[in-house]
Amino acid sequence: MNKNTENSEERAYRSIVELILTNEYKPGDFLLEVELSSKLNMSRTPVSRALARLVTEGFLERMKKKGCFIPLPTADDAKQVFFAREAVASYVASAAALNATKEDIAKLRNVVKREKEAFLSKNKGEEAKLNEAFHLGLAQLSGNQYLQKCCRNLFWRSNVYIFYFDSFYRDAEMPQLTPLQHNEILDAIEAKDSELASELMCKHIRRTYEMLIKMR
Amino acid sequence: MNKNTENSEERAYRSIVELILTNEYKPGDFLLEVELSSKLNMSRTPVSRALARLVTEGFLERMKKKGCFIPLPTADDAKQVFFAREAVASYVASAAALNATKEDIAKLRNVVKREKEAFLSKNKGEEAKLNEAFHLGLAQLSGNQYLQKCCRNLFWRSNVYIFYFDSFYRDAEMPQLTPLQHNEILDAIEAKDSELASELMCKHIRRTYEMLIKMR
DNA sequence: GAATACATCTATGAATGCATTGAAAGGCAG
DNA sequence: CTGCCTTTCAATGCATTCATAGATGTATTC
Secondary structure (H helix, E strand, C coil): CCCCCCCHHHHHHHHHHHHHHCCCCCCCCEECHHHHHHHCCCCHHHHHHHHHHHHHCCCCEEECCCEEECCCCCHHHHHHHHHHHHHHHHHHHHHHHHHCCHHHHHHHHHHHHHHHHHHHCCCHHHHHHHHHHHHHHHHHHCCCHHHHHHHHHHHHHHHHHHHHCHHHHHHCCHHHHHHHHHHHHHHHHHCCCHHHHHHHHHHHHHHHHHHHHHHC | CCCCCCCHHHHHHHHHHHHHHCCCCCCCCEECHHHHHHHCCCCHHHHHHHHHHHHHCCCCEEECCCEEECCCCCHHHHHHHHHHHHHHHHHHHHHHHHHCCHHHHHHHHHHHHHHHHHHHCCCHHHHHHHHHHHHHHHHHHCCCHHHHHHHHHHHHHHHHHHHHCHHHHHHCCHHHHHHHHHHHHHHHHHCCCHHHHHHHHHHHHHHHHHHHHHCC
16 A cells, blocks of 8 residues: 555655645644545554644644644734744754855755745745745754754744735735845855844744734 | 543653653663553553654654664763753743743742752752753743743753763752752842843753763 | 433544564575 | 575554544433
8 A cells, every 4th residue: 555665654744744834724624534544545543643743743733532723823822933933043043153064055045046036936835845945954054953853843833824824925025035034144154153143033033923913 | 441531642651751750761771662551551552652752852762663762862962952952941031031920930939949958858859850840830931832842842851961960960069059040040030131031041051061061 | 491411423542463674693605 | 604695573563443532412301
């Protein structure tokens, strides 16, 4: 039944994340084990384990006998998510400034370049992927697996908001600012100015947050 | 067989954490599903799920077909853990300074007072519990569930080191300093000085780390 | 007409058996 | 004696089955 070497739980996990990030399931929707297992052509077990993982990562919530669901965005939760992201990502940026090699930076420059292109061609799926690549790439450069893990969880969690406000987001000034800010952060990292990198990252995330709450 | 209300996975989870924090299993030891399930009088399923959770939380590591094990302390890993803790806990402290009520502070003062007593009576188990109560209590006061979760995971992970160096730790100057530093942090929080609270927390964690590496 | 007790339905929780797989030991050939 | 190959075993992965909890609807009684 399975076709490759990757185990079922991992495939279930990726598939579910994909289903959420592509907005096939929306905030408030229940992700039922039986439904997903038939959709993904596997038994309940790996699906159930993948869901459990997503819950402990804070990406989904669980109600006792109702199932797992994508949390409904609330003002307070958004504040918490973005505040936490600020905390972690600013440290990540500062650590990255100390560790990054020229090749690392070149790779991320390329990501940012493709972000600009994706923006111009209005390919928002690509844009989202590249944004993720930038932030998680930076997390990797921090050389700290714990910060990296936190960063990834918080990033995904915050993505719920990005998608929720997607219709607004499109027309806002943010998408064009994003690659510019990303490049500024890379400048600071290239100059090994960890203070500045940290500060710019903080501001970058705060701006995203402030844009979101203006839209409510 | 079960005593109800709390599900088996949760009991398995707590039991395993307890087994690790009480040093019944040591770094490098494998935690096997069958072994644990017979020890805890339950089937493999809840044990397996609890182990998976501990792995995603970074508390345990997993080798392909060997099992989950308590990661061996390394200098690099210790650095990562404590650096990440600094990042998160300093933000937590600063947030707590903004949110804490008089009752919250009074509760934590009491924890610190009992820490001093535990130190004087050389009750190191109690000391560890109270230290946890202080740090996780503060995390709760941050009002940020995401920071709280990160904080808890990192705290537990760092505890592996505290226990690993326990024999040294005992004779070091740290244990007597801990309650004093905790009180200083509470002073800053009481004064609603979030900058200072953040800085003191940062230093507090860094001092613990520096003491540990000196002992290697 | 309202409230309560009970049945039923749905979704997860848990246990068990079989499949898979990686590692290590032991045998065989060079 | 050594290196490779095969066999075996121990440990998890996955599926199936059975159990159970919570929610909802319904009927009966006051």
